[in-house]
Amino acid sequence: DLVEYSGEIKHVFTHCLLADPTLALSSKNPMSKDYARDCITKDEFKSILHFLHKNNYILINPHNLYSNQNSQVVRKKLLLPKGKKPLIFSFDDVNYDHKKMGKGMVDKIVIDKNGEIATQTQNNGKTIISRDNEFIPILNSFVRSHPDFSFEGAKGMLCLTGYDGILGYRTQSKNNINRESEIKECKKVVNKLKSDGWFFACHSYGHYHMKKISTNKFKQELDMWNNEVVPLIGKTDIYVYPYGEWEILDSSGNISEKHRLLFEDGFRLFCGVGVKSFVSMFPRNADKSEQIMFMDRCPLDGYTLKNKGKDLS
DSSP states (O other): OEEEEOSOOEEEEEESOBSSHHHHTOTTOTTHHHHHHHOOBHHHHHHHHHHHHHTTEEEOOGGGTEEEETTEEEEOOEEEETTOEEEEEEEEOTTOOGGGTTTTSOSEEEEOTTSOEEEEEEETTEEEEESSSSHHHHHHHHHHHOGGGBSTTOOOEEEEOOBTBBTTBOOOSTTOTTHHHHHHHHHHHHHHHHHTTOEEEEOOSSOOOTTTSOHHHHHHHHHHHHHHTHHHHOOOOEEEOGGGOOOSBOTTSSBOHHHHHHHHTTOOEEEEEOSSOOEEEEOOOTTOTTOEEEEEEEEOSHHHHHHOHHHHO
């Protein structure tokens, strides 16, 4: 009962949730202003899922939109259940780096005693395991209750850096004596996430500003991503620009060296930030050689909810 869909492609994103809003937004928390601007609470996330489902959105994998044929991105015909609207939901900075620990977010993603994805957090010397305080287990549970909210089992896109490991595991090579044991446990979680319908994107290695980083440093960062993160999650062809600072052409109108490095490494879908839906193909040259897809993502965060309500309504 699938029909061809030709309307807007919605892509929204947020950051890791504020599992403990009282702690996260406390005036004593040095990150409270950042959290208030960039994040939402677990209850806000649940409410958003409810309204998205009510308005007939359905989660898809971005690979439903394109295929990579001989270094060219080709748009695919999108077939969905009648009446459904496609939605890509991505989540940035899913690393749970050291500076955020003990400040209102969870510590790491784990597999609980029942074999399900959960979270682990240290609180006053106690280890808390939960399936109700972070977006991964919450969305897993929501799809189980509302299977029509997911097309072919798709969940969300986890956008990772690598400078302080991934998913709460210290898998980075720098100053890390427990790396091997962390890698072993992390791989179990990654495999479970993939089987649950989650997929991965590169959000850079060090979360740099694209316009400020030199080409040589950029290449080093890309090498570190390939050496430290790819062995954990596998290759991905999706690149999510840190801060939404995208770069395809240089000041002369030619393909930039940084973009060339990304293209040669296999990236084909590139994501920026924008409240309005936007999907386009680049470059627009006559032979369409080395073509990529560019897509903006609408932020669902404290700032946008407060200031862009009309656009989100």
